[in-house]
Amino acid sequence: MLTRSEIRGCLTARGQAQEELFAEARRLREEHFGPTVVLRGxxxxxxxxxxxxxxxxxxxxxxxxxxxxxxxxxxxxARARAIRDAGIDIILVQGGETPRNLSAVEEAMPRIRELFDGRVEILLNLGNMRRGQYERLRELGGTSYILKHETSDPRLHEALRHESLEERLRCMRDLLDLGYRVGTGLISSLPGQSLDSIVDDIELAASLGVHMCSVSPFVPAPNTPLQLAPIGSNELALNALAALRVHLPSLLIPSVSALEKTSQGGQSRGLAAGANVMTVNFTGEADLNRYLIYGKDRYVVRKQHVQELVAQAGMRTRGSVFLDAPAATDALKYAS
Ligand code: SF4
Incomplete structure (x- = not known):
């Protein structure tokens, strides 16, 4: 594990120092996972x-x-069936935070498990809930859950999300306690965020004991209060990703679409910086342009594009790492 000042040094590395950081991140990814990228739908x-x-x-x-x-x-x-037919065994069910279609998810989960004869990772990303709701989703077959902390600075969190960081962390601890494999994530280059705050983000992932963590560069999206703020630095996001890999080598770390949105070739560089997960979109044309995560001109990741990137990186795709791990606590040893 890195010291605080070493993590900080990673964040500012450029030129030769950045290349060496990325090479070390790739070496550690290879040591823990082999030359593989986990695919999610x-x-x-x-x-x-x-x-x-x-x-x-x-x-x-x-x-x-x-x-x-x-x-x-x-x-x-129907979308889960399309994911299965594409040969992917991780169904990421994601949406805005609302209780209004929780019952649709609850009804769908046993049917998804049936589609896959039980050999499926159901990964949920549905926001804060009461512990009892997480418990019910776990009983219905939920394997894993993404709940990004976004920023570990409590004041910045409150200012930008109008929500309490403490409640977010309560949810993460409940999820871990219930046996979910948990993913967190941070946004880098947020307006008002310091470099030390990103070091805190990386240390928070370690102290929570999560299994996955993402880094997304800030994207100023239209029709939001931050639409005129400067776009996030891809270099900083990639360095934070590589620092995460070096600090916590057995984490699942995605190369997110925001890297591509902020810089062409960004997702490929994410793999070069130590990422080992990619997500393919199966939302369906009718709803794609209504899911405005970064605005209407969002970057949508397709399977063929992912396969090309993975091949260019000299890697191959693989399925869930959690299905054969007997318990959540044993989930962090996956040399392939
Ligand atoms: Fe909701 Fe968007 Fe905030 Fe997610 S990022 S919790 S979808 S407002």
């Missing part, structure tokens, strides 16, 4: 959200002007 089930994040076009204040949609359980299962 995502279904974005609703664009309605009760939260009002200042950086997100799906924020609560935009609800009335957005073209709202909620997938039914049949829609979700």
């Amino acid at each position: 995502v279904i974005e089930i609703t664009n309605v959200c009760r939260v009002n994040c200042d950086y997100c076009p799906m924020r609560r204040d935009n609800t009335s002007e957005n073209d709202r949609y909620f997938m039914t359980s049949d829609d979700i299962v």
Whole structure:
């Protein structure tokens, strides 16, 4: 593990020092996972959200002007079937934070498990909930859960998300306690964020004991209070990603679409910096342009593009690392 000042040094590395950092990140990824990239298929089930994040076009204040949609359980299962047919065994069910279509997810989960004869990772990304709700989703077959902390600075968190960091962390601890494999994530280059705050983000992932962590550069999206803020630095995001890999080598770390959105070739560089997960979009054409995560001209990741990137990186795709791990606590040893 790195010291605090070593993590800070990683964040500012450029030129030769950055190349050496990325090479070390790739070496550690290879040591822990082999030359493999985990593929996920995502279904974005609703664009309605009760939260009002200042950086997100799906924020609560935009609800009335957005073209709202909620997938039914049949829609979700149909998209899951398409993911299965594409040879992917991780179903990422993602959406704005709303209780309104939780019942559709609950109905869909046993049907998804049936589609895969039980050999499926159901990865949920549906926001803060009460412990009892997480418990119910776990009983229905939820394997893993993404709940990004976004920023570990409590004041910045409150200022940009209008939510309490403490409650977010309570949710993460509940999820871990219930046996989920948990993913967190940070946004780098947020307005008002310091470099030390990103060091805190990386140390938080370590102290929580999560299994996955993402780094997304800030994207100033239209129709949000931060639309005129400067776009995030890809170099900083990639360095934070590589620092995560070196600090916590057995983490699953995605190369996220925001890297491509902020710089062409960004996802390929994410793999070069030590990432080992990619997500393919299966939302379906009708809803894709309504899920406004970075605005209407979002970057949508297709399977063929992912396969090309993975091959260029000299790697190969693989399925879930969690299905054969007997318990959540044993989930961090996956040399392939
Ligand atoms: Fe809701 Fe997520 Fe957008 Fe925040 S970032 S408003 S929680 S969908």
